[in-house]
Amino acid sequence: MLLTRENLVNLILALGLLAVPLAANALGQPFYITLATRVAILALAATGLNLALGVGGLVSFGHAAFFGIGGYAAGILAAHNFSGDPLFFGFSGTNQMWIIWIVAVAMAGLVGLVIGAISLRTSGVYFIMITLAFAQMVYYFAVSWPAYGGEDGLSILVRNQFPGVMTMVPLNYFLICYVILLLGIALFAVIRASRFGAALQAARQNEVRVATVGIQPYRIRLTAFVISAALTGLAGALFADLNRFVSPSMLSWHMSGELIVLIILGGTGRLFGPLAGAALYVAFEYALGGLTERWQFFLGLILLLVVLFARGGLLGVLAGKARHG
Amino acid sequence: MLLDVSGIQAFYGASQALFGVDLAVAEGEAVALMGRNGMGKTTTIRAICNLNPPKSGAVKIAGVDTKGRRPHHVAKLGIGLVPEGRRCFPNLTVHENLVAAARSGPWTLERVNTLFPRLQERHAQMARSLSGGEQQMLAIGRALMTNPKLLILDEATEGLAPVIRQDIWKAIRQLKAEGLSILVVDKTLSELLPVADRCVILENGKSAWSGRPADLTTELQDRYLGV
Incomplete structure (x- = not known):
C-alpha cells in the first residue's frame, strides 16, 4: 500500500485510537478506555452505514434498527442464558460473544434484506422516509414488548464471554472491539475496491448508464444494504455488551441521525471517515457535555460549519479531497 | 438476424418521435444508421435498448423479443451501447469503469488495453480527468468489456479532434474486421461509408431508404443527408 497522505492520516487515526486506552490503562483511568x-x-x-451511504449513495435514516437489533440479539441471548429459559424453537441462550455476533449479523442482515427489498424500490427523499418509517416500527415494537423490558430496556448482568479473554477487563474488551473495527474497515476497503464496489458507485453516479451495460442497480444496492445492515448490527451487539444494557434508545431515530452525523463529520465515503467522525463526536460529547447539557447545540454548529466549509469532513481537511465523490 | 427492428413507433411523452422504423443487423455486419439531426437516430437506439420502449412494433435481439424487458436485461441479451456524449462514470477510475460491467467472453481487460493503449497508461486516473477522445475510448472499451454481440456507437467521433477521430475509426475498422456486429451513427460520411456494409436512412422518424453504401448516390445524399 502506498504511503499517501490519506493512508498516513488513517494510520495515525488507527494508532491514536489504540494509544488512548493503552495510556489510560497505564495511568489507571479506565473511564477513557x-x-x-x-x-x-x-x-x-458508521462504517456499515458508510457502505450504503458513502459508497452507494443510499441515505438510510433507519440504520438504528440494525444497531438495535444487534443489541437486542446480545441482550436476549444473554438474558436467556442467565435465566435458563429456552429461546424460540427450543434454542437456548448463550453468553458466548462469537455466537451472539453471528446471530446479530444474521438478524440485522435478514431484517436489512426485508427493509432494503422494499425501500430500494424508492429513491431520494422517499428512501430516507421509508427507512425511517421501518426503523420506527422496530422501535415501537421493542417499546411494546414487555418480555424483554419494553421501554425500560434489558440489562446484561455479566458481560458475555470470549474464549481465552477476560472480557470484564476494560482494556481486553476494547481490544476485541478494536480488532473487529479494523476487520470491518478492511471489509469496507475490499468491497469498495472490488468489481462489485465499482458497480455500486457507478449505479450511484448514473442509474440509466449502469443499466445499459447490463447491471441491475437494484440487486447491487440490495446486496450493499444487507452487508451494511449486518455490520451495523454487529456493532450493536458490541455496544450492548459495552454498556451491559440494551434499550429502545438504540433503535430510536436519534441513533440513525447520529450515525449519519458521524459519517459527515469524518468524511463521507472515506475509509477512516467513520472512525474520525466517531472520535470527534465522542470527544465533543465528553468535552462539551462536561460544560453544558446543551452540548448538542454546539455539535450542531460544528456540523453546520463542516457542511458549509469542509464538505469532506475531518478526513477531507487532513487528507485532501476524496478520490471518490 | 442479430438485431431485427420492425415498424417501431416511439414517443417522448405525448409527442411521437418514431413513426415506423425498420432496421436489421446480421451477424458480423456493420450497419450505418443515418439521417439529418432530429430524424430519430438516437431515439431509435434508445428504443432498441428499451431506454425509451417502443409503443408498437417489435425489437428482436438474436430472436428474443425485448418487449417488457428492463434495459439491463436488453444489455445482457448482447447489446453494448456507446451512448452519445461520451458517457463514462466520471468518479470512477479508468480501470473501475472497465471492470464494473465486465462479463466473461473474448473481450478482456488486456484486449481492450491493446486496442486502446492510452487506457492502459491512464488506468488509475479518474474518468472525469480524461480528454474527450480518451473518454470516448473508455466508453467503447466499457461496452466491449460486456462482450456484446452487437456494438452500438452513437456519434462516437462527434466533437473530437481530427487526429483522435482517426484513432477511433481505426479501432472501429479493427472491430469490424474481427467480425463484431456494429450499428453506427455518425456524420462523417467519408469514414462511415467505407466501414458500413449497409446503410439505413431515417427521415421524420421513419426508415426512408436502405441499401449498400455504393448505391447511396450524391443525389440521395443531398436529399436525405444534406443541410
Whole structure:
C-alpha cells in the first residue's frame, strides 16, 4: 500500500485510537478506555452505514434498527442464558460473544434484506422516509414488548464471554472491539475496491448508464444494504455488551441521525471517515457535555460549519479531497 | 438476424418521435444508421435498448423479443451501447469503469488495453480527468468489456479532434474486421461509408431508404443527408 497522505492520516487515526486506552490503562483511568471502546463501536456502526451511504449513495435514516437489533440479539441471548429459559424453537441462550455476533449479523442482515427489498424500490427523499418509517416500527415494537423490558430496556448482568479473554477487563474488551473495527474497515476497503464496489458507485453516479451495460442497480444496492445492515448490527451487539444494557434508545431515530452525523463529520465515503467522525463526536460529547447539557447545540454548529466549509469532513481537511465523490 | 427492428413507433411523452422504423443487423455486419439531426437516430437506439420502449412494433435481439424487458436485461441479451456524449462514470477510475460491467467472453481487460493503449497508461486516473477522445475510448472499451454481440456507437467521433477521430475509426475498422456486429451513427460520411456494409436512412422518424453504401448516390445524399 502506498504511503499517501490519506493512508498516513488513517494510520495515525488507527494508532491514536489504540494509544488512548493503552495510556489510560497505564495511568489507571479506565473511564477513557470505555470512551475509546465507544468510539470503536460507533465507528464500526458508521462504517456499515458508510457502505450504503458513502459508497452507494443510499441515505438510510433507519440504520438504528440494525444497531438495535444487534443489541437486542446480545441482550436476549444473554438474558436467556442467565435465566435458563429456552429461546424460540427450543434454542437456548448463550453468553458466548462469537455466537451472539453471528446471530446479530444474521438478524440485522435478514431484517436489512426485508427493509432494503422494499425501500430500494424508492429513491431520494422517499428512501430516507421509508427507512425511517421501518426503523420506527422496530422501535415501537421493542417499546411494546414487555418480555424483554419494553421501554425500560434489558440489562446484561455479566458481560458475555470470549474464549481465552477476560472480557470484564476494560482494556481486553476494547481490544476485541478494536480488532473487529479494523476487520470491518478492511471489509469496507475490499468491497469498495472490488468489481462489485465499482458497480455500486457507478449505479450511484448514473442509474440509466449502469443499466445499459447490463447491471441491475437494484440487486447491487440490495446486496450493499444487507452487508451494511449486518455490520451495523454487529456493532450493536458490541455496544450492548459495552454498556451491559440494551434499550429502545438504540433503535430510536436519534441513533440513525447520529450515525449519519458521524459519517459527515469524518468524511463521507472515506475509509477512516467513520472512525474520525466517531472520535470527534465522542470527544465533543465528553468535552462539551462536561460544560453544558446543551452540548448538542454546539455539535450542531460544528456540523453546520463542516457542511458549509469542509464538505469532506475531518478526513477531507487532513487528507485532501476524496478520490471518490 | 442479430438485431431485427420492425415498424417501431416511439414517443417522448405525448409527442411521437418514431413513426415506423425498420432496421436489421446480421451477424458480423456493420450497419450505418443515418439521417439529418432530429430524424430519430438516437431515439431509435434508445428504443432498441428499451431506454425509451417502443409503443408498437417489435425489437428482436438474436430472436428474443425485448418487449417488457428492463434495459439491463436488453444489455445482457448482447447489446453494448456507446451512448452519445461520451458517457463514462466520471468518479470512477479508468480501470473501475472497465471492470464494473465486465462479463466473461473474448473481450478482456488486456484486449481492450491493446486496442486502446492510452487506457492502459491512464488506468488509475479518474474518468472525469480524461480528454474527450480518451473518454470516448473508455466508453467503447466499457461496452466491449460486456462482450456484446452487437456494438452500438452513437456519434462516437462527434466533437473530437481530427487526429483522435482517426484513432477511433481505426479501432472501429479493427472491430469490424474481427467480425463484431456494429450499428453506427455518425456524420462523417467519408469514414462511415467505407466501414458500413449497409446503410439505413431515417427521415421524420421513419426508415426512408436502405441499401449498400455504393448505391447511396450524391443525389440521395443531398436529399436525405444534406443541410
